[in-house]
Amino acid sequence: MEEKKNKNGEAKLMKGNEALAEAAIRAKIDAYFGYPITPQSEVLEYLEREIPKRSGLVLQAESEIASINMIYGAAGAGARVMTSSSGPGISLMQEGLSYIASAQLPCLVVNVVRGGPGLGTIQPSQGDYFQAVKGGGHGDYHLIVLAPASVQEMADFVFEGFRLAEKYRNPAMILTDGALGQMMEKVIQPEEGSLPKIKTPWATTGKTKDRDHNIITSLFIKPEEMESVNHQLQEKYRKIERDEVRFEEIKTNDAEIILVAFGLSSRICQKTVDLGREKGIKIGLLRPITLYPYPYKRLNELADQVDFMMSVEMNAGQMVEDVKLAVEGKVPVYFTGRMGGMIPSPDDVLHEIESIIEKQNVLQD
Amino acid sequence: MEMVYCRPDTLTDTPFHYCPGCGHSVVHRVLMEVVEELGIQDKTIGVAPVGCSVFAYHYMNVDMQEAAHGRASAVATGIKRVLPDRYVFSYQGDGDLAAIGTAETIHTVNRGENILMVFINNGIYGMTGGQMAPTSLLGQVTTTSPYGRDVKMVGHPIKIADLLIHLPGAYYVTRQAVHNPNAVRKLKKAFEKSFQYQKEGKGTCFVEVVSNCPSGWRMTPVESIKYLEETMFPAYPLGDLKVPEKV
Numbered sequence: 001m002e003e004k005k006n007k008n009g010e011a012k013l014m015k016g017n018e019a020l021a022e023a024a025i026r027a028k029i030d031a032y033f034g035y036p037i038t039p040q041s042e043v044l045e046y047l048e049r050e051i052p053k054r055s056g057l058v059l060q061a062e063s064e065i066a067s068i069n070m071i072y073g074a075a076g077a078g079a080r081v082m083t084s085s086s087g088p089g090i091s092l093m094q095e096g097l098s099y100i101a102s103a104q105l106p107c108l109v110v111n112v113v114r115g116g117p118g119l120g121t122i123q124p125s126q127g128d129y130f131q132a133v134k135g136g137g138h139g140d141y142h143l144i145v146l147a148p149a150s151v152q153e154m155a156d157f158v159f160e161g162f163r164l165a166e167k168y169r170n171p172a173m174i175l176t177d178g179a180l181g182q183m184m185e186k187v188i189q190p191e192e193g194s195l196p197k198i199k200t201p202w203a204t205t206g207k208t209k210d211r212d213h214n215i216i217t218s219l220f221i222k223p224e225e226m227e228s229v230n231h232q233l234q235e236k237y238r239k240i241e242r243d244e245v246r247f248e249e250i251k252t253n254d255a256e257i258i259l260v261a262f263g264l265s266s267r268i269c270q271k272t273v274d275l276g277r278e279k280g281i282k283i284g285l286l287r288p289i290t291l292y293p294y295p296y297k298r299l300n301e302l303a304d305q306v307d308f309m310m311s312v313e314m315n316a317g318q319m320v321e322d323v324k325l326a327v328e329g330k331v332p333v334y335f336t337g338r339m340g341g342m343i344p345s346p347d348d349v350l351h352e353i354e355s356i357i358e359k360q361n362v363l364q365d
Numbered sequence: 366m367e368m369v370y371c372r373p374d375t376l377t378d379t380p381f382h383y384c385p386g387c388g389h390s391v392v393h394r395v396l397m398e399v400v401e402e403l404g405i406q407d408k409t410i411g412v413a414p415v416g417c418s419v420f421a422y423h424y425m426n427v428d429m430q431e432a433a434h435g436r437a438s439a440v441a442t443g444i445k446r447v448l449p450d451r452y453v454f455s456y457q458g459d460g461d462l463a464a465i466g467t468a469e470t471i472h473t474v475n476r477g478e479n480i481l482m483v484f485i486n487n488g489i490y491g492m493t494g495g496q497m498a499p500t501s502l503l504g505q506v507t508t509t510s511p512y513g514r515d516v517k518m519v520g521h522p523i524k525i526a527d528l529l530i531h532l533p534g535a536y537y538v539t540r541q542a543v544h545n546p547n548a549v550r551k552l553k554k555a556f557e558k559s560f561q562y563q564k565e566g567k568g569t570c571f572v573e574v575v576s577n578c579p580s581g582w583r584m585t586p587v588e589s590i591k592y593l594e595e596t597m598f599p600a601y602p603l604g605d606l607k608v609p610e611k612v
């Protein structure tokens with residue numbers, strides 16, 4: 001990734017989790033509620049150390065369930081709030097996320113994913129893709145999901161996450177992994193206080209004479225009413241899908257093979273692209289930056305020019321389903337990946353590509 | 366004609382949906398009377414529970430949030446922490462506060478969150494049709510304890526207020542009722558004190574109301590009052606459990 005230089009300051013070597021925590025302070029969060037879990041405990045530790053010296057409030061809750069409900073309360077009161085956790089803790093937050101999405105409250109939730117299922121392992125994984133983009137909790141709702149691929153983006157996406165969450169009054173998630181959380185890279189932090197606060201006339205701040213009482217709720221007991229709330233949500237999601245899709249393309253112009261990968265695996269695939277091209281295989285990479293909304297349209301366009309696509313993930317093959325949906329059967333879509341905290345190497349991915357090419361050649365002969 | 370009694374501005378004109386004889390509407394009214402009399406409507410934020418009083422915000426004319434089952438005190442914590450100069454109360458039933466929300470209850474009080482927690486204890490899950498609650502009495506027949514609450518299967522009724530008094534964060538813990546005018550007056554005093562303590566930043570105030578559920582108990586309202594006096598109050602004695610130390 002290109003090194004960033006701007007007026008905000010010198011590049012500083014930081015851990016992903018700490019870069020994210022520092023960005024949260026610079027985004028002027030009013031409060032962070034969280035609970036320790038590896039591999040993201042540095043977020044809470046950093047904030048517990050820094051927030052008392054600067055601005056905002058940090059509180060270690062008794063559980064992830066309590067954290068997410070504190071987030072609900074504080075967001076409903078109009079505050080800019082954030083929490084973070086890893087897989088098992090994020091599972092506990094699903095109930096709260098469904099309520100927050102239904103009540104249309106903005107907040108930022110960070111999942112520094114570890115290997116699962118179950119208690120799993122503390123090593124990095126992308127096994128929570130389905131949970132993040134397909135719902136996770138009950139009911140028809142979506143989180144806005146951002147997938148950083150560098151420590152720089154761990155910081156930048158805090159701002160981007162809040163911007164999107166507040167624009168749409170919807171919970172946003174940063175879906176990252178234990179490696180990005182733990183690795184150190186140069187980062188230039190966003191300028192402190194450069195994220196404007198939104199107006200929250202809907203918040204529960206105390207009923208004044210000039211308005212009706214504000215109610216934050218996800219309960220709409222009459223089915224007609226519940227359906228109309230669902231229509232509202234779906235309308236919002238269509239707008240998000242239209243306006244907020246973000247992705248990065250690397251060497252796709254002349255590509256005959258497209259790799260699709262997000263986060264850490266996109267870093268690996270970048271190397272694969274170079275290794276392949278050294279051998280004369282025209283590989284390109286599409287990296288979804290938003291996992292919801294997903295770049296279906298662009299992938300569908302690219303399908304017209306390539307022989308096949310391959311989704312590379314650190315899981316058993318989750319995003320590959322969305323790649324298949326995107327290409328609508330125009331070309332074969334393959335998957336390769338590792339699970340349970342294992343990371344594929346650029347060579348592993350290249351070998352997979354070479355073996356597919358070989359099989360195709362055999363078929364053609 | 367002189368007006369001597371009317372609906373406070375802090376209650377909307379939506380008719381209560383509660384069953385005849387149920388204590389919820391009285392508790393709602395008393396709580397909102399206190400908010401009006403203290404002149405803090407514009408500074409008060411409530412958290413409604415899951416259960417029969419899930420629609421408390423339809424009646425209470427203050428800003429309110431609806432919480433997930435068991436989570437009201439965590440939601441109240443979130444509100445109070447970002448708006449520390451507001452008055453925040455949570456309102457929960459026994460299944461909500463003393464079963465699924467036990468962790469949130471204990472830790473909210475342990476942090477001494479500067480809020481009022483209102484706890485309606487009627488020994489049953491009313492909303493879902495009268496199932497056994499953590500506070501159901503031994504031998505109590507409910508739809509999920511059709512042969513009576515069996516101590517060997519599900520243990521004793523939990524006296525949550527008695528547990529909470531041991532936490533230093535609990536500033537004021539009291540157990541009240543609304544079965545007669547005298548009890549209502551005492552409850553009102555308890556709410557008044559609680560808001561005063563919250564204003565002074567003293568810590569958590571916990572007001573339990575031992576109330577009735579005529580429908581869930583399969584009784585007439587009159588029978589339910591008798592059951593309260595003869596059976597519920599001996600198990601849950603009324604009165605203050607923890608009061609501020611006199612200086």
